[in-house]
Amino acid sequence: MEKSYLRAFDEPDEVREFPFGRFEIVHLEGVSLGRATYSPGWKWSVHNAPKAGTALCHAPHTGTVLSGHGAVQYEDGVYLDLVPGTVFEISTQPHDSWVVGEEPYVSLHILNLHRH
Incomplete structure (x- = not known):
């Protein structure tokens, strides 16, 4: 039987x-x-x-937005809206990001996969 994990x-x-x-x-x-979590x-x-x-x-970022509204803008001007339910893959191309509005922005990120 494979191991199961519960973490918080x-x-x-x-x-x-x-x-x-x-x-x-x-x-x-x-x-x-x-x-x-960004204020x-x-x-x-x-x-x-x-x-x-x-x-x-x-840095590259891969994940999904849980709540709030964020934005990413690449150095070349390409702009991305990050809203709840959005799945994102941000490249290593230089970019800025920020919180849009008055609500905290929360996202889940996959940091690395360990292959066995």
């Missing part, structure tokens, strides 16, 4: 906190998942860029 983001393995945001990570045997007013280029040392984000 209320008890994550890792937490990354930054102004206006929090990223909780849970590791399972085959995958790591992250829950991003109204959060913008990557303002709140995360100083620590990252780059003007725009270069």
